[in-house]
Amino acid sequence: xxxxxxxxxxxxxxxxxxxxxxxxxxxxxxxxxxxxxxxxxxxxxxxxxxxxxxxxxxxxxxxxxxxxxxxxxxxxxxxxxxxxxxxxxxxxxxxxxxxxxxxxxxxxxxxxxxxxxxxxxxxxxxxxxxxxxxxxxxxxxxxxxxxxxxxxxxxxxxxxxxxxxxxxxxxxxxxxxxxxxxxxxxxxxxxxxxxxxxxxxxxxxxxxxxxxxxxxxxxxxxxxxxxxxxxxxxxxxxxxxxxxxxxxxxxxxxxxxxxxxxxxxxxxxxxxxxxxxxxxxxxxxxxxxxxxxxxxxxxxxxxxxxxxxxxxxx
Amino acid sequence: xxxxxxxxxxxxxxxxxxxxxxxxxxxxxxxxxxxxxxxxxxxxxxxxxxxxxxxxxxxxxxxxxxxxxxxxxxxxxxxxxxxxxxxxxxxxxxxxxxxxxxxxxxxxxxxxxxxxxxxxxxxxxxxxxxxxxxxxxxxxxxxxxxxxxxxxxxxxxxxxxxxxxxxxxxxxxxxxxxxxxxxxxxxxxxxxxxxxxxxxxxxxxxxxxxxxxxxxxxxxxxxxxxxxxxxxxxxxxxxxxxxxxxxxxxxxxxxxxxxxxxxxxxxxxxxxxxxxxxxxxxxxxxxxxxxxxx
Numbered sequence: 001x002x003x004x005x006x007x008x009x010x011x012x013x014x015x016x017x018x019x020x021x022x023x024x025x026x027x028x029x030x031x032x033x034x035x036x037x038x039x040x041x042x043x044x045x046x047x048x049x050x051x052x053x054x055x056x057x058x059x060x061x062x063x064x065x066x067x068x069x070x071x072x073x074x075x076x077x078x079x080x081x082x083x084x085x086x087x088x089x090x091x092x093x094x095x096x097x098x099x100x101x102x103x104x105x106x107x108x109x110x111x112x113x114x115x116x117x118x119x120x121x122x123x124x125x126x127x128x129x130x131x132x133x134x135x136x137x138x139x140x141x142x143x144x145x146x147x148x149x150x151x152x153x154x155x156x157x158x159x160x161x162x163x164x165x166x167x168x169x170x171x172x173x174x175x176x177x178x179x180x181x182x183x184x185x186x187x188x189x190x191x192x193x194x195x196x197x198x199x200x201x202x203x204x205x206x207x208x209x210x211x212x213x214x215x216x217x218x219x220x221x222x223x224x225x226x227x228x229x230x231x232x233x234x235x236x237x238x239x240x241x242x243x244x245x246x247x248x249x250x251x252x253x254x255x256x257x258x259x260x261x262x263x264x265x266x267x268x269x270x271x272x273x274x275x276x277x278x279x280x281x282x283x284x285x286x287x288x289x290x291x292x293x294x295x296x297x298x299x300x301x302x303x304x305x306x307x308x309x310x311x312x313x314x
Numbered sequence: 315x316x317x318x319x320x321x322x323x324x325x326x327x328x329x330x331x332x333x334x335x336x337x338x339x340x341x342x343x344x345x346x347x348x349x350x351x352x353x354x355x356x357x358x359x360x361x362x363x364x365x366x367x368x369x370x371x372x373x374x375x376x377x378x379x380x381x382x383x384x385x386x387x388x389x390x391x392x393x394x395x396x397x398x399x400x401x402x403x404x405x406x407x408x409x410x411x412x413x414x415x416x417x418x419x420x421x422x423x424x425x426x427x428x429x430x431x432x433x434x435x436x437x438x439x440x441x442x443x444x445x446x447x448x449x450x451x452x453x454x455x456x457x458x459x460x461x462x463x464x465x466x467x468x469x470x471x472x473x474x475x476x477x478x479x480x481x482x483x484x485x486x487x488x489x490x491x492x493x494x495x496x497x498x499x500x501x502x503x504x505x506x507x508x509x510x511x512x513x514x515x516x517x518x519x520x521x522x523x524x525x526x527x528x529x530x531x532x533x534x535x536x537x538x539x540x541x542x543x544x545x546x547x548x549x550x551x552x553x554x555x556x557x558x559x560x561x562x563x564x565x566x567x568x569x570x571x572x573x574x575x576x577x578x579x580x581x582x583x584x585x586x587x588x589x590x591x592x593x594x595x596x597x598x599x600x601x602x603x604x605x606x607x608x
Contacts, residue, residue, distance in 0.1 A: 020420035026494035027413035031425070034410025037463050038429055044445050045437020051444075062444065107338075110331055119332070126339045128594055132586050134523035136541045140548035140579040144352065145345050150572055152348055184342070192601045216324055241434075249526070253549060267439070274440045275530055287438035295435050 052285035065281075072285035082269070082286070089265040089290075092251075093243045095179045101239055103183055104190030105232060109220060111191065112198050124195075127188025135185075139253030142181060143168065174259040182250060197231040198224060229309070237305050241298030244290050266290045346587070353576035375577035385581065388540030391455070391528075395539065396521040399459040403517045404510070407464050407472055412498045415476035426473075433466040446531055457531035458524070458539070468513050471600065475509040476502065512600030515593050522586065544582045548575045 021028055047062075052072055054065040076082050107127070114120045130138070148154050148164040158164055167173045205223050214222065246265035255263040264272075266286060274283025347366040356372040379385055413419045414426050437445075442461060451457040483505065487497050503510065525541035532538045 017420050020418075024413070024416075024419060024494070027416065027419055030409040030495060030498065031413040031419075034406045034464055034469075035425060035428070037406060037460075038432060041442075041445070041461050041463065042432040042436060043428075045441035046435070048437050048441025048444060051441060056444075061448070110334065113327070113331055114335065115328075119335070123335045123339055125591065125594060126342050128598070129342060129587075129590060132519060132523075132590055133583060134525065134541055136523075136525045136545045136549075137579055137583050140544060140575065141345055141349050141583075143549065144349060144572065144576060144579075150352075152344075187338075188342075192598055196602045215321070216327075252526075253545070270439055275443065280440050280444065284438070284440045287440060291435060291438060298434060 049284060049288050049291075051281050052288045054281060056280040056284075068281075072282045073289070075282065076285055076289065084261070085264050085266055085269040088262060089244055089246050092175060092178055092263075092265060093246060095175065096182055096247075097239055097243070099179055100183050100186065100190075101236065103187050105194055105228070107187055108191040108194035108198060109224065111195065112224070113216065113220075124188065127191070129188070130185040131189035133185075135247075135249035135253045138181070138185065138250075142177075142254065146177065168254060169256060169258040171259050171262045174255070174263050178247075178250065178254065178263065181254070182247060185250075193231055193235065194228060197228045201227045233305050233309060237298070237301040240301040241294055243297055244294045346583070349576050349583075350580055352573055353580045355573050355576075356570075375573050376581070378574060379577045379581050384535055384538075384543050385540060385578070387536045388538055388543035391532075391537060392522060392539045392541070395455055395458045395524075396518050398455065399463075399521045400514055400518045402459060403463055403465075403468075404514055407468050407513065408498070408503065408506070408510070410464060411469055411472040411476055412494070412502060415473045429464075429466050429469055443530060451531065453532050453534055453537050458521075458527050461527065462520075465517075468516065472506070472509055472513060475506060479505060508596075508599060512596050515596050516600065519586075519593075540582055544578050547578050 051062055051065070053067060053069060054062070055068050055071075056062070057065045060066075111120060111123060114123070133141075145151050146153060146167040148166050151167075153167075154164040165173060167177050201224065205227075206219055209219050209223055244266065246267050248265075248267040248271070251263055251265055252268055252271070255268070267290075270283045270287050270290075273279045273286065344366070351366045351368045353375055354368045354371045354373070356370055356374065410429075414422055414429075416422070419425075436442075446452065446457050446461060451460065479502065484497050484501055487501050492500070523541060525539060525545060528537075528539040528542045529545075532542075535543075
C-alpha cells in the first residue's frame with residue numbers, strides 16, 4: 001500500500017517542481033550559465049579525482065584508463081620524500097597558525113586604541129597594501145631585499161661586523177622567512193574582520209564600564225575581547241581547516257632546490273610530481289589525500305566550536 | 315569619552331603604541347621604496363646602499379624593460395584577461411546569485427549547497443589541468459578566464475546582499491509586466507552598486523595578480539601574462555636579463571642585472587601601487603559586508 005501512494009506522491013512532487021522551474025523560467029535562464037560553470041569546472045575535476053585510483057593514460061582519457069586500486073596511495077605512503085613534504089606542510093602551517101593567527105587580532109586591538117583618526121586611517125591604509133601585491137612580485141622583491149650581497153638587511157649586518165645570511169638559501173632560516181613574510185603580507189588585511197567586530201560593539205557598554213571605574217586595559221579584557229570571540233572562533237576554525245593547505249604562491253616563488261628539504265610542501269610537491277614529471281595519477285592521489293585531511297579538519301573544528309560556544313560556520 | 319585623566323601607565327602605552335604603529339608602517343613600505351630606488355640606480359651604486367635615496371638616477375633600466383617585447387605582450391595579455399574576465403565573471407555571478415536569492419526559486423537550498431561545497435572541497439591542480447587541456451583551451455585566453463569564472467565566496471556575498479534588499483522595490487516593475495531578467499538589470503543591479511563595485515575590484519585584482527594558470531596553460535611566451543614574464547626574468551634568472559643588460563649599442567654596460575631586475579619588478583608593481591589608495595576602501599567595505607552577514 002505504501003509503495004503506490006509514495007510513488008504517486010513523489011511523481012506529483014516531481015511534476016510540481018518541474019512546473020515551478022517553468023513558472024520561473026526567466027530566473028532559470030539567469031541561473032543556468034553559472035550552474036553549468038560549477039558543474040563543468042568544479043564538479044568534473046572532483047570526478048577527475050578517480051585518477052588517483054587509476055593509471056592515467058593520455059590516449060585513453062580519464063574514463064578509459066585502467067583501475068589500479070590503492071597502488072598510488074601505497075606508493076605515496078612508502079615514499080620518504082612524501083613524509084618529508086607532509087611534515088614540512090604541517091610544521092610551516094603550524095608556525096603560521098601560532099604566530100600569524102594572533103597577530104591581526106593584536107594589531108586590531110592596538111589600532112583601536114589609537115585616538116587620532118587621521119593617524120589610524122593612514123596606518124590602516126599602509127598596512128593593507130602588501131595584500132594587493134602578488135607573491136610573484138613579492139618573490140622578486142624579497143629576493144633582492146634579502147640578498148646576501150645587495151640586500152639592506154645584510155648590508156646592515158656586514159656594517160656591524162657580522163657575516164651575511166643567505167636567508168633564502170639557508171635551510172636554517174628559510175622557514176622563518178616564510179612565516180615572517182606571510183605575517184608581513186597579511187597582518188593588516190587580516191585585521192579588517194576584527195576591526196569590524198570591534199566597531200559593532202555597543203558604545204554604552206564602554207560608558208557603563210567607565211562609570212564603574214574601569215581603565216582602558218580592563219575594558220579591553222572585559223568588553224572588547226569577549227565581544228570579538230565569535231569572529232575569532234570562526235577565523236580559528238577556518239585556519240585549523242587549512243592546516244594542510246599550504247601557501248603555494250608564497251613558497252613556490254621564494255624557494256629553490258637548496259631549501260627543498262625544509263620548504264617543499266604538499267602543493268609544490270603535487271606540482272613538481274604532476275606537471276613537471278607528468279605523474280598525473282600519483283599527484284592526484286597526493287592532492288586527494290590533502291583535500292580529505294583538510295576537509296575532515298574543517299568539519300571537526302566546526303563541530304567542536306558548535307559544542308563549545310554554539311557557533312560554527314555552518 | 316576621555317573624562318578621566320589618563321594615568322601614567324596609559325600615557326606610556328600610548329607612546330609605545332603610536333611608535334609601534336609608525337615602525338610597522340615603515341617596515342611595510344621600506345622594501346618597496348628600497349626596490350624602487352634600486353631600479354633607478356646605475357652601475358655599482360645598487361650594491362652598497364641601504365638608504366632609499368638613490369645617489370644617481372637613471373631611467374635606462376626602465377627603458378630596457380619597457381622596450382622588451384615580452385613585457386609589452388605580457389601587459390596586453392594581463393589587461394585583456396582582466397577586462398574580459400572581470401566582465402564575464404560579474405555577469406555570471408550576479409545572474410546566478412539573483413535567482414538563488416529568491417525564496418521561491420525551486421530547490422534553492424540544494425543548488426546553493428552545490429555551490430558552497432566547492433569552497434571546501436575541490437578536484438585540485440591535476441584534474442583541473444587535464445580538464446582544461448581536454449577542452450582544448452591551452453594557449454587561449456579562455457584558459458585564464460573560465461576555470462575561475464565564479465568564486466563561491468563572491469557568490470555568497472552577492473546573494474546575501476540581494477537577500478537583504480526589500481521585496482517591494484521589484485513589485486511595481488512586476489505589475490508592469492517586466493520579467494525577472496529586466497528586473498535584475500533595471501531595478502536590482504542599480505541598488506547593488508556598492509557590492510558590484512567591491513566584487514568587480516576583487517576579481518580585477520585577482521586577474522591582475524594571477525600567474526600560475528598562465529604558467530601551466532600558456533606555453534607560448536607571447537601568450538603569457540606580465541606577472542609570469544616578470545617571474546621568468548627575475549626569479550628564474552632567465553637569459554632575458556643577461557640579454558637586456560649586455561645587448562647595448564655602445565657595448566658599454568650602463569645597467570646591472572640587479573637594477574634591471576628591480577625595474578622589472580617595479581614595472582609590474584607600480585600600476586597596483588597607483589590605483590591602490592583609490593580602491594582600498596571598496597575592498598574593506600566588501601570584507602565587512604561579507605563578514606557581517608555570513
